[in-house]
Amino acid sequence: MQGKQALRNADLRDEYRSDRGDVVRAFYMPALAVARQYDRAVGYFTASSLAVLGKGMDDFIQRGGTMRIVASPYLEPDDVADIEAGYELRSVLERAAIRDLERAAESRQAAVGLGKLGRLVSEGRLDIKLAYVSSGNRVGMYHEKIGIFRDDNDLVAFKGSANETLSGMVGNFESIEVFRSWDDRDAERALRISRDFEALWQDRTNFLRVINFTEAVRVVTERYPSGLASVGDIDEIPADGAPISIPRQDVPGLLRIPENLNVRDYQKTAVRNWLSEKGRGIFRMATGTGKTLTALTAAAQLAKAMQKTNQSLLTVVIVPYQHLVDQWSKDISWFGVAPIRAYESTAAWYRHASNLLDTLMLGSASCGVIVTTNKTFGETHFQNILDRYSGQLLVIADEVHNLGAKHLRTKLPLRANYRLGxxxxxxxxxxxxxSAALTEYFGNMVFEMGIGDAIKAGALCRYTYTPVLVELDIEETELYADVTEKIAKILASQQFTEDVDDDSPLGALLRKRSNILGHARAKLPALRSQIEKRQDSWYQLLYCAEGRHPLAYEEGAREEDTQLDQVMNLLGNELRMPAARYIAETKRAERQEVLRRFGAGDDLQILASMRCLDEGVDVPAARTAYLLASSSNPRQFIQRRGRVLRKAAGKSMADIVDFIVMPPEGSGIVHYETERRMVARELTRVTEFAHLAENEAETLDILRPLRIRYGLLDT
Structure with missing residues (x-):
C-alpha cells in the first residue's frame, strides 16, 4: 500500500474536536479510505456507528478490510442480580450484548449497521470480544476508548472521549487525539496503544477479562441484509405499456409514486436508463414532457431500494428560481413527502434542514427532501448542511445547464452517490x-426526448409558425457592427478561454449584441399588426427584451421607454386588451395570482414578460406566443417554444409568432459577411421552429428571398 492509498497520505491531524469540524468526515472516513485493518476497543459499541460511517465503511468492506472490536455490554439491574446469584458470567454478558443489538435494530440506522456487521462476520473478516473488569469478587464495565488503523506499512492510533455509537459520532460533543507511527513525536505512543490493544485482545491485561462473542453476533446479524445498497437492488421498471408498481404498504415519509399518476412509457424508459447507469445521468427532455414527474419517479424507485436495505435517503433538488421551488414542492408532496423549501432567509429553513439531517442519521426517518435555489445552494449555510450529512444522497438539478457556471459547479457534493440532471x-x-464539467459530475445523457418526438408521442401539441421580418434602423445597425467587431477581436485573442460567464467581457458583448436585435424599434409596429389579427383571442404570451434599448446607454441618447412599457401601452391604452406584466420584480404571490387569472380565460387576455416565463413556469393554457425577443442562445428560444406547446383541455394547436431581425438592405454600414452571419444566426432559430411546424412549406416560402439574398439556401 504505497503511494496515495496509504495512511501517511491521508492528511490526518493530531487532534479532532466537535467544535472544529465533523469528526466522522474529517478523521474516520479518510482513515477508512486507505486502511486495511481497523481495531477498536470501547466501553460501548453499537452497530449504528457503522451505518454513520456510510460509504467509508462500504468501501472498506469492499476492499477486504478486517476489523477487531472489543466492547463492554450494558448491564441492567437484572443482569447484575443474576451474576451475584451465581449465574454463569459468560452467558449473562452475552445475553446483555445480544439484547443491545436487538434493541438497536429497531432503529433504521442500527439495522443498516447490523447488516454490515453480518457481512464482515460471514466472510471471516470481523471478530468481536466482550471485555469486563474482574477484580476479586467485583465485575465492572470496561470504559477505555482506543482505536488503531493499519495499512501495510504504518499505523494510526487514537484515543479520546467518543464511544463507537451513533450519538458518540454525530450527536455528542467529542474529542480525540491521534498518533502517527511515522511521526517521531507520535511513534512511541502510537506503538504503545497498539501493544495495549494486542494485550487486551489476547486477554493479557491485568484486571480485565475478554471472551469471544463473534458466533453470538452471527446469530443476530444473519437476520439483516448486507447493508450495502446498490441500484441493482431496485425493482425492475416494468416494460412500456405496463404500470409501475406502487408499494402496497404506505411507508411514512417514503417517496412513492402516486396511484393516480399515469407514468408514460417514455418516462419509464428514462427511469430504466438512469437506473442502469447506477443512478447517474442527464435527461434531455423537451419543455412540457414531464421532467419533474420523471425525476420524482426515479427518486421514488431509489428510495424504495434504500428502504429495502434499511438505509435512509436525502434528496436535494436544485432549481434556478423561487417559483420553481414552490412548483417542485407541490409535486413532491404528491409523492408523499413534505419537502423543506430552502431559499430567502436562512433562519426560515436552516433549523428545519438541520433537524431533518438528525432524524435521518438517527434512523427516525427513511426519506427527506430539500428543495433549494441555485443561489441558496451555493451559499455557505447550505454547503455546511451538505457537509454534515454522511448518508445516502441524491442530487437532482433542474435546468442543469445553470450549474455549469464556475461559481456553482465547484459546490456540487462529490460524495453524492446518485445524481440526476x-x-x-x-x-x-x-x-x-x-458543459464538460456537468457531464463529468452527473454522467452522460441517458435519455433524450426532443420536441418533435414529444409531439409525435402526444406529450406536446402541434403548432403553426409565423416568422415576421423586421429591419434594424441606421443607429442600431452601426452599433451592431461595432459590437460584432469587438467580439471578433476577443475570439481571435488569447483572452478567450472557452469559459464564458455573463459577467465576462465576452459575455457582456454577446448579451449587448443580442439586446440590439431584441430591442429593434421596428418590432413594435410589426407586433401591433400581428396582435390586431388575433385581437379576439385569449391565452396569449408575449416575450419582451430585457432592460432598455442598448442605444439608451450611449452618450447623448434620447429618453426611451423600455420595450415592456411600450408593449403595455400598446395593449392596454391603444388596443384596449386586458393584459398584465409577469416579471421578476413582481412579488411571488402576485405572480401566482396573475397566472390564475390568465388560466381562467375570461380576465387577462395577454401576459407580457421578460425572462420570467423562460424556465419552469407552468402555463399550459397559453395558445399564442409572440417572440418579440429571443437570443441566438438555443436554450432560450427552445424554452419559450416549449411554454406554449404544453397540453391543456380544449387545446389542440398552438401559434408561434417570431420576429426576425435583419440589416437594412443596401445600407453599406455593415460588412456583407457580418450581415450574412447576423441573418444566419436568426435563421438557425427559424429553421428549427419551421421544421416541426404544421405550415413548414409556407414558412420556408416567406424566408426564401432572404436566403437567396445572403446565399443561405442551405441554412
Whole structure:
C-alpha cells in the first residue's frame, strides 16, 4: 500500500474536536479510505456507528478490510442480580450484548449497521470480544476508548472521549487525539496503544477479562441484509405499456409514486436508463414532457431500494428560481413527502434542514427532501448542511445547464452517490468547459426526448409558425457592427478561454449584441399588426427584451421607454386588451395570482414578460406566443417554444409568432459577411421552429428571398 492509498497520505491531524469540524468526515472516513485493518476497543459499541460511517465503511468492506472490536455490554439491574446469584458470567454478558443489538435494530440506522456487521462476520473478516473488569469478587464495565488503523506499512492510533455509537459520532460533543507511527513525536505512543490493544485482545491485561462473542453476533446479524445498497437492488421498471408498481404498504415519509399518476412509457424508459447507469445521468427532455414527474419517479424507485436495505435517503433538488421551488414542492408532496423549501432567509429553513439531517442519521426517518435555489445552494449555510450529512444522497438539478457556471459547479457534493440532471438544453452556450464539467459530475445523457418526438408521442401539441421580418434602423445597425467587431477581436485573442460567464467581457458583448436585435424599434409596429389579427383571442404570451434599448446607454441618447412599457401601452391604452406584466420584480404571490387569472380565460387576455416565463413556469393554457425577443442562445428560444406547446383541455394547436431581425438592405454600414452571419444566426432559430411546424412549406416560402439574398439556401 504505497503511494496515495496509504495512511501517511491521508492528511490526518493530531487532534479532532466537535467544535472544529465533523469528526466522522474529517478523521474516520479518510482513515477508512486507505486502511486495511481497523481495531477498536470501547466501553460501548453499537452497530449504528457503522451505518454513520456510510460509504467509508462500504468501501472498506469492499476492499477486504478486517476489523477487531472489543466492547463492554450494558448491564441492567437484572443482569447484575443474576451474576451475584451465581449465574454463569459468560452467558449473562452475552445475553446483555445480544439484547443491545436487538434493541438497536429497531432503529433504521442500527439495522443498516447490523447488516454490515453480518457481512464482515460471514466472510471471516470481523471478530468481536466482550471485555469486563474482574477484580476479586467485583465485575465492572470496561470504559477505555482506543482505536488503531493499519495499512501495510504504518499505523494510526487514537484515543479520546467518543464511544463507537451513533450519538458518540454525530450527536455528542467529542474529542480525540491521534498518533502517527511515522511521526517521531507520535511513534512511541502510537506503538504503545497498539501493544495495549494486542494485550487486551489476547486477554493479557491485568484486571480485565475478554471472551469471544463473534458466533453470538452471527446469530443476530444473519437476520439483516448486507447493508450495502446498490441500484441493482431496485425493482425492475416494468416494460412500456405496463404500470409501475406502487408499494402496497404506505411507508411514512417514503417517496412513492402516486396511484393516480399515469407514468408514460417514455418516462419509464428514462427511469430504466438512469437506473442502469447506477443512478447517474442527464435527461434531455423537451419543455412540457414531464421532467419533474420523471425525476420524482426515479427518486421514488431509489428510495424504495434504500428502504429495502434499511438505509435512509436525502434528496436535494436544485432549481434556478423561487417559483420553481414552490412548483417542485407541490409535486413532491404528491409523492408523499413534505419537502423543506430552502431559499430567502436562512433562519426560515436552516433549523428545519438541520433537524431533518438528525432524524435521518438517527434512523427516525427513511426519506427527506430539500428543495433549494441555485443561489441558496451555493451559499455557505447550505454547503455546511451538505457537509454534515454522511448518508445516502441524491442530487437532482433542474435546468442543469445553470450549474455549469464556475461559481456553482465547484459546490456540487462529490460524495453524492446518485445524481440526476434535467434540461431541455443541457449544453452551455459558448462554454465547453462548463458543459464538460456537468457531464463529468452527473454522467452522460441517458435519455433524450426532443420536441418533435414529444409531439409525435402526444406529450406536446402541434403548432403553426409565423416568422415576421423586421429591419434594424441606421443607429442600431452601426452599433451592431461595432459590437460584432469587438467580439471578433476577443475570439481571435488569447483572452478567450472557452469559459464564458455573463459577467465576462465576452459575455457582456454577446448579451449587448443580442439586446440590439431584441430591442429593434421596428418590432413594435410589426407586433401591433400581428396582435390586431388575433385581437379576439385569449391565452396569449408575449416575450419582451430585457432592460432598455442598448442605444439608451450611449452618450447623448434620447429618453426611451423600455420595450415592456411600450408593449403595455400598446395593449392596454391603444388596443384596449386586458393584459398584465409577469416579471421578476413582481412579488411571488402576485405572480401566482396573475397566472390564475390568465388560466381562467375570461380576465387577462395577454401576459407580457421578460425572462420570467423562460424556465419552469407552468402555463399550459397559453395558445399564442409572440417572440418579440429571443437570443441566438438555443436554450432560450427552445424554452419559450416549449411554454406554449404544453397540453391543456380544449387545446389542440398552438401559434408561434417570431420576429426576425435583419440589416437594412443596401445600407453599406455593415460588412456583407457580418450581415450574412447576423441573418444566419436568426435563421438557425427559424429553421428549427419551421421544421416541426404544421405550415413548414409556407414558412420556408416567406424566408426564401432572404436566403437567396445572403446565399443561405442551405441554412
Amino acid at each position: 434535467l434540461s431541455a438544453t443541457p449544453e452551455r452556450w459558448f462554454d465547453d468547459m462548463g
